[in-house]
Amino acid sequence: MKIVVLVKPVPDTYGDRVLNLETGLADRAASETVLDEITERALEAVIRHAEESAKSGAGDVEVIAMTMAPAESQSTLRKALAMGAASAVHVADERLAGADLVRTAEVLAAALRRAGADLIVAGNGSTDGSGGVMPSMLAELLELPAATRLETLEITADAVRGTRETDGGTMTVTAALPAVVSVTERMPDPRFPALKGIMGAKKKPLEVLTLDDLGAELEALGVELDETASARSIMVAATQRPAREAGEIITDDGTAGERIAAFLADRRLA
Ligand SMILES: Cc1cc2nc3c(=O)[nH]c(=O)nc-3n(C[C@H](O)[C@H](O)[C@H](O)COP(=O)(O)OP(=O)(O)OC[C@H]3O[C@@H](n4cnc5c(N)ncnc54)[C@H](O)[C@@H]3O)c2cc1C
Secondary structure (H helix, E strand, O other): OEEEEEOOEEEOOOOOOOEOOOOOOEOHHHOOEEEOHHHHHHHHHHHHHHHHHHHHOOOOOEEEEEEEOOHHHHHHHHHHHHHOOOEEEEEOOHHHOOOOHHHHHHHHHHHHHHHOOOEEEEEOOOOOOOOOOHHHHHHHHHOOOEEEEEOOOEEOOOEEEEEEEEOOEEEEEEEEOOEEEEEOOOOOOOOOOOHHHHHHHOOOOEEEEOHHHHHHHHHHOOOOOOOOOOOOOOOOOOOOOOOOOOOOOOOOOOOHHHHHHHHHHHOOOO
């Protein structure tokens, strides 16, 4: 079985994240690039499944980490390989800078068609773009079932199953393979790659693809790109979030309750 995990390199949420106000894109040089946490957890869950399958003799599971991201973020794919992915696919083409959700879905769908996966595992939302719709868009383009926002993940030879929290309770969903699933941060903590894994990652296959390499698959999906492969959405304004102001510390001298109530009422929060 071949499982592709869609991993996304993002600016480290522990550092300062900067928006380029001219382009509206994240300034990736301003902070360290790391694997988005949910996709790292998704990868961990799938690697564990592959390890358990190998141990129990249930069959070979090949884990592929895939991303569409700037060329400079390749170290994150090496980390995915060091964690245990067998190979990686990096779609890196400068023409894709600023690609919106639709363009990203088209290009990833083309790369997924090329890879030919039994199961595609994504996060339910990224910490930078936060679109939260990529897995459903991919399922639509690839004409596959989508089981989204799963908090547990159970993979068998011909189906995938998991639970999803809703306002009213817990839902169990299942989809026949091939399928697309998205998982939440409830997936297991990612492992720290061991030295052996880090050394081994250097020898594992990491394929770099440009839009030209995906020409046939894009055509099969009915996607026509002009010379610029432009992003489709047009950014009309971008504003940096204002710096946080220091809060007021209220020491209780008997009037703290009233002052907090007044504070909330002033801001129409009460
Ligand atoms: C040169 C270049 C520059 C880019 N610059 C930016 C940028 O500045 N800001 C930005 O947010 N994005 C950038 N991207 C990536 C792309 O534009 C976004 O990934 C895309 O718009 C998806 O948005 P999202 O993260 O909101 O999707 P969501 O729907 O929130 O993502 C959900 C899940 O889909 C999967 N996924 C989403 N995007 C990718 C991806 N690219 N590769 C692999 N898996 C993915 C992950 O599993 C993720 O957890 C860049 C890409 C390239 C090639």
